[in-house]
Amino acid sequence: xxxxxxxxxxxxxxxxxxxxxxxxxxxxxxxxxxxxxxxxxxxxxxxxxxxxxxxxxxxxxxxxxxxxxxxxxxxxxxxxxxxxxxxxxxxxxxxxxxxxxxxxxxxxxxxxxxxxxxxxxxxxxxxxxxxxxxxxxxxxxxxxxxxxxxxxxxxxxxxxxxxxxxxxxxxxxxxxxxxxxxxxxxxxxxxxxxxxxxxxxxxxxxxxxxxxxxxxxxxxxxxxxxxxxxxxxxxxxxxxxxxxxxxxxxxxxxxxxxxxxxxxxxxxxxxxxxxxxxxxxxxxxxxxxxxxxxxxxxxxxxxxxxxxxxxxxxxxxxxxxxxxxxxxxxxxxxxxxxxxxxxxxxxxxxxxxxxxxxxxxxxxxxxxxxxxxxxxxxxxxxxxxxxxxxxxxxxxxxxxxxxxxxxxxxxxxxxxxxxxxxxxxxxxxxxxxxxxxxxxxxxxxxxxxxxxxxxxxxxxxxxxxxxxxxxxxxxxxxxxxxxxxxxxxxxxxxxxxxxxxxxxxxxxxxxxxxxxxxxxxxxxxxxxxxxxxxxxxxxxxxxxxxxxxxxxxxxxxxxxxxxxxxxxxxxxxxxxxxxxxxxxxxxxxxxxxxxxxxxxxxxxxxxxxxxxxxxxxxxxxxxxxxxxxxxxxxxx
Numbered sequence: 001x002x003x004x005x006x007x008x009x010x011x012x013x014x015x016x017x018x019x020x021x022x023x024x025x026x027x028x029x030x031x032x033x034x035x036x037x038x039x040x041x042x043x044x045x046x047x048x049x050x051x052x053x054x055x056x057x058x059x060x061x062x063x064x065x066x067x068x069x070x071x072x073x074x075x076x077x078x079x080x081x082x083x084x085x086x087x088x089x090x091x092x093x094x095x096x097x098x099x100x101x102x103x104x105x106x107x108x109x110x111x112x113x114x115x116x117x118x119x120x121x122x123x124x125x126x127x128x129x130x131x132x133x134x135x136x137x138x139x140x141x142x143x144x145x146x147x148x149x150x151x152x153x154x155x156x157x158x159x160x161x162x163x164x165x166x167x168x169x170x171x172x173x174x175x176x177x178x179x180x181x182x183x184x185x186x187x188x189x190x191x192x193x194x195x196x197x198x199x200x201x202x203x204x205x206x207x208x209x210x211x212x213x214x215x216x217x218x219x220x221x222x223x224x225x226x227x228x229x230x231x232x233x234x235x236x237x238x239x240x241x242x243x244x245x246x247x248x249x250x251x252x253x254x255x256x257x258x259x260x261x262x263x264x265x266x267x268x269x270x271x272x273x274x275x276x277x278x279x280x281x282x283x284x285x286x287x288x289x290x291x292x293x294x295x296x297x298x299x300x301x302x303x304x305x306x307x308x309x310x311x312x313x314x315x316x317x318x319x320x321x322x323x324x325x326x327x328x329x330x331x332x333x334x335x336x337x338x339x340x341x342x343x344x345x346x347x348x349x350x351x352x353x354x355x356x357x358x359x360x361x362x363x364x365x366x367x368x369x370x371x372x373x374x375x376x377x378x379x380x381x382x383x384x385x386x387x388x389x390x391x392x393x394x395x396x397x398x399x400x401x402x403x404x405x406x407x408x409x410x411x412x413x414x415x416x417x418x419x420x421x422x423x424x425x426x427x428x429x430x431x432x433x434x435x436x437x438x439x440x441x442x443x444x445x446x447x448x449x450x451x452x453x454x455x456x457x458x459x460x461x462x463x464x465x466x467x468x469x470x471x472x473x474x475x476x477x478x479x480x481x482x483x484x485x486x487x488x489x490x491x492x493x494x495x496x497x498x499x500x501x502x503x504x505x506x507x508x509x510x511x512x513x514x515x516x517x518x519x520x521x522x523x524x525x526x527x528x529x530x531x532x533x534x535x536x537x538x539x540x541x542x543x544x545x546x547x548x549x550x551x552x553x554x555x556x557x558x559x560x561x562x563x564x565x566x567x568x569x570x571x572x573x574x575x576x577x578x579x580x581x582x583x584x585x586x587x588x589x590x591x592x593x594x595x596x597x598x599x600x601x602x603x604x605x606x607x608x609x610x611x612x613x614x615x616x617x618x619x620x621x622x623x624x625x626x627x628x629x630x631x632x633x634x635x636x
Contacts, residue, residue, distance in 0.1 A: 011080030049075025073188035088199040093174030107138040108445040115477030135399030138448035159451035160197030184412035221483040235533035238271040240508040247277025251299035263314035272311040291331025308386040317388035340370040345404040366417030394442040468499035492521035498627040543583035
């Protein structure tokens, strides 16, 4: 029996329950500025000097709780070994329930199936075990899980921007969950402190697991996503020039021309987005220039400030891409600070061997000097250039670097110090520039976990880009977990654009086009997406099965239960033989009628809820592929 929702082994002893309580302990509580209750319990072992600090935050409006553990060696001697550290170790037992279903999702791996919804019946035959891949938390699986019975459930989420593991085991009539770092076995050096992953638990009640999914979306929106002036970050509509200007061809002249064109056409974009390649790049290959932090003096003789200034003058904010953790041969960091780098191990798996052959070096943020230099350098660039959105990419598999040549009694320490420094770095950027928006990109959306959600948006959720079927599938899967998602389009085609709609939208089109029709189409798209964007943060329900095939319909619903308004998006894919789709909407008030508006024909229709419940809502599209959007509200 364990009164605490975690466990670990210390000096060969299983530290839980009465054994842990035999140490000196103290508890405190405080109300945070956000209004949440934080409780801290500390245990100290007088013999070895180790201190265990267990911090919890209670989200009473949701009945949810998040916790994290810190281990500190207060002595002048090394501690015995800590191992088997499960930041979450508890059993959820729903009395009388024989069936436990586990809902989860694939992570991001540049595939059409990224974020594919998954389901598994938990049985006593074998545990369900999950791990991330390569040290990025959403490469493989999302670190979010929903355990459901016919009448209630519990959502469990991990916060660790590294290599995690999780398992679900049926035992004693319930489900035991264990989660934490995949590899952690270490002694602590004198006066050393380390932290663990965090865990979040959200209970829910209802006969539909989407009740839990939507409570999770609301919890994240209310308490996790970055806030500015007391409210969640606003929807973000961005213009990307890279549909027509390759990364290595960006320069001051063509960037200024595009900014001026956008301003001249009064296109309603909020951000101007420059991605990779603005720095000096050997062999005209942007990837080989990663590790340089100064703009290419030939292409940007005045630096990037003239572009940022022009964007600001045009009423836009400025987004700039960085990849500070990767360092390539011949670049500034490679030449000036080789002692800060972790070299690529020769033992990299064959599919990743290119990172050894091309010498991808990892900037070791766990070294205080490296962390300090990076924080000061990038903070200064943000201030001097006038950067409004800092985009942090990461195209490496760091766990293989962290684990290379680790000592048997220090396994996991390099990863912990790195991840701790990464969080401090992100927090420092925001502290130094309070209105700065952070964007985490890692070969697409491979750094999604609750710790990153607290700090950053995920503007590029997958590097599987611009295929409308893929974008539909990604929204279908990821919107079941995150309240803020979207992608954009590289075309003004309505079907493509609507497939990429969301709370943020990146438009990568030809901003040098002399064709007014391109600009008119872009205007219409942005007007429509901007008007709908707030609704994309409301409750989400799927209306069709998930499919990557092109001979089907896909549809979903966003619903605001407080105001009883919402929208339906439906897509008839290019090989679908059916002109009509009948779908059944969720969470409607049975006592009222609704007015539906077709955003293409602008026709309205009034339907009572009985008909919607019994007969469904029918959508007709005669062309393929094509996309329909209906909004609805209470009939007047």
